[in-house]
Amino acid sequence: MTQPQSETVPVQGAPVDPPSPEAEADQPGLIEQLHGLYADGRAMVDAEVSFQKVRLAAAGRQIRAMALLAFVGLVLIVCALIALVVGTMIALVPLIGGWGAMGATVLGSLLLAVLTFWLAARRIGKISALFASDTNDDEEAKAGA
Template sequence: MTEQDAYRAAEDDPAKAETNGSLGARLEAILRHGEDLVMAEIAYQKARVGFGWSRGKRVVAFLALAAAFGGLTLVALVVGLLIALAPLITAWGALAVVGLGLALLSFLCFRSAVTAFRQARSVVVGEGPDRAVVAREGAE
C-alpha cells in the first residue's frame, strides 16, 4: 500500500490509518476529525445559546407581566384596606395605619437588601466573608 492509499484510508476511517498508513497520514486524519468535532461542538453550542435566548425572552416577558399584576394586586389590597378600615377608625386613621404598615414593610425589605448586598460585596471583594453565611447560601 502506498502512502497516498494510506492517506485516503486515514481520511475515510482513522482506525484504518492505524494499521495501514504512515505517521503523517494518521496525524492528519486525527487532526481532520478533530476539526470536524470542534466545528460540530461549536454549532451545537450556538444552537443551545439560540434556544436559551429565545426561552429567556419569554421568561423576561412573563416576569414583567407577573410584576405588573403583582403591583396591581398590591394597589387593590391597599385600596381595600383603606375602604375596610375607614368606617372603623375614620379615613385619616385608615390612611395612617395602612401607610405606616407599608412604610414598615418597605424598611424591612430595604434593610434585608442592604444586608444581602454587603454580604455579596464582602465575598466578591474578599474582605473576609462570613464563612457560615457563604456555606448556608451555597447549600440552598
C-alpha cells in the same frame, strides 16, 4: 510420481519478499494521513461549534421566556398589593374616616417598606463581613508565613 509441494516455512535470516507495488499504492502516505486527520479534526470542531450555537440559542429563548414570565408575575404582584391597599382603605373608612384610613394605610405601607429595606441592609452587611473576613484571613496567612 510427483511429490506434492509443501508449504515452506521462512527460515530466519532469509530475505523476505517485498510487498507488491499495488499494495503500497493502496496505502496513503504519512502526509495524506495527516491531511485526513486535520480535515477530520476540523470537521469535529465545526460540528461542536455548530452544536454549541444551537444550544446557546435554545438557552437564550428559555431565558427570554423566563424573564417575560417573571416580569408579568411582578406586575401581577404589584396589582395585588395595590388592591390590598385600596381594600384596606375601604375597610377602614367607616371606622376612622377617610383621612384616618388614608393615613393608617400610608403609615402601614411605609413601616413595611422600612422593615424590608432594613432586612436588605442587614444582608448586605453580612455579605460585606463575609468578604472582609476573607481579606483578614489572607492577611493573617501572609503574616504567619
